[in-house]
Amino acid sequence: MSETTSVSPWKQTIIASMTSYIDAGSIVAGAAGMSLWQKYLALESWQVGLLTACSSNAIGAAVGALIGGMLCDRFGRKFVYTYDLLVYIFGMLFIVFGVSTPGITFTVGSCTLTLGYLLFLFGYLTIGLAVGADVVASWTLIAEQAPAENRARHCGSAQVFWAIGPAVVLLMQAALGYALGEENGLLANRIVFGHLILVAFVVWLLRLGMPESENWKKAKEQEAALIASGKVKRLGMVNLLSPVNLKTVLFLCGVYVIWNLAAGTMGMLLPYIYQNVGGISNSLSCGLTVILFAASAVSTLTIFMALGDRISRRLIYFIIGTLFALGWGLFLLPGEVYAKYQLTLPLVGSVPLIFVLISILIGINNGSGQQAFYQLWCNELFPAHYRASAQGFTFFVARITVGIWTACVPVIMGKNGENFATAAAIMVGFALFSLAVGTIFAPNTAGKTLEEIEKERYGEG
Secondary structure (H helix, E strand, C coil): CCCCCCCCHHHHHHHHHHHHHHHHHHHHHHHHHHHHHHHHCCCCHHHHHHHHHHCCCCHHHHHHHHHHHHHHHHHCHHHHHHHHHHHHHHHHHHHHCCCCCCCCEEEECCEEEEHHHHHHHHHHHHHHHHHHHHHHHHHHHHHHHCCHHHHHHHHHHHHHHHHHHHHHHHHHHHHHHHHHCHHHHHHHHHHHHHHHHHHHHHHHHHHCCCCCCHHHHHHHHHHHHHHHCCCCCCCCHHHHHCHHHHHHHHHHHHHHHHHHHHHHHHHHHHHHHHHHHHCCCHHHHHHHHHHHHHHHHHHHHHHHHHHCCCCCHHHHHHHHHHHHHHHHHHHHCCHHHHHHCEEEECCCEEEEHHHHHHHHHHHHHHHHCHHHHHHHHHHHCCCCCCHHHHHHHHHHHHHHHHHHHHHHHHHHHCCCCCCHHHHHHHHHHHHHHHHHHHHHHCCCCCCCCHHHHHHHHHCCC
16 A cells, blocks of 8 residues: 655644543443443442553553564554554454353352453453553654654643543443433443444545655664674663653653543543442433533643633643642542532532532543643654654553553542542642652753654754
8 A cells, every 4th residue: 555645744733643532432431331330340449440550541541652663663653553443343342242140150269250240340441451552653643744843732732632532431321321221231331342442444445645754763773883893782771761751751651651640540540439429320421421521621722722822831731730739639528518609500400509519520621631732742742763663662651651540539528428538638749759850851842843842852863
């Protein structure tokens, strides 16, 4: 198949950004249906935690990112694009057609697991592997082909689709739940997962005509020349141990890994939290979370994409990061505040006004906060030789840690959310730590080409 080399930067950006729709969509589809699957498969709290830990929100994506990043740097960004969404579709089939098998069980130590649960878990893990590899490839490609003066605008596109995916998923879940009835909520969730298969297949077809990254091809030619001259053996993950790279890795972990402990909980468990802490229905919690992702999309378009290349990124980061800490802090208000102030939403009913405010504040951060800056800085601060590997490694650390944390959150919360204030207080701490690291150590890279940034950091050699 011939490669089309005349694909415009914006077309490449949009096609690559669809990864974020698929990734975030799969995370939130799982969150929207988690309580339904918990009931259908008769899951204990620790089994819910294991599902979230192995999903595209955590360990599955972590391993996929680590492997995918190295493959991207070794064989090219397009190599990963050619195969990963097919793996994603394969894993999705185990979710869409998952069944309960109470009579078929396996005993592991003191734990008894049904075949239905194990197959469901396998589907979650497979989706996560594919998503992790795809996110690294797509985010790297977006940054490499974006014009220097509009890099934040292009990178922000991925964050827009990161918001659109969950919004569509939650609207579908709420609408189907309303149309089919609460008793058929699980069927609605299967349909939601099924639409992601269709989207993934269409995106895969579009990607077959995308060109390879010119930045990567140039870097491979330079690397081959250095190897031939005997100056290096091969550039790769080992280079992350150099002083300048190690400092950058620690900086990015402070920004993104710590923030993601709270944000990952939001992405995977927020409807679950709303239902258990606020005592609201599944459809209402999904409708409420749509507000969060609508705020996220608007925030990305009007703040990060509009201003990220034009005003102080440090200032943007500080303001948006502060809103995130404030949003989680509202969960610490007394329960009577939730009951006293209510807002009536069309079709779905009354909801605590505090929940609406939380959704808006966290949504603004989700679109223009730590993740958007992490995507931008991770691609700016590492050279093309191992840019994807570096992003894959930091993404791996982020998703592994959030996998461990989200496995603990349902247990900390308690079956009915009676201890959630403890978890919320910890997440406020995560938000404040990430806020401080990014504000203090934000790099000055706006408007510079990737080559200029590389020369500043590593010199001419």
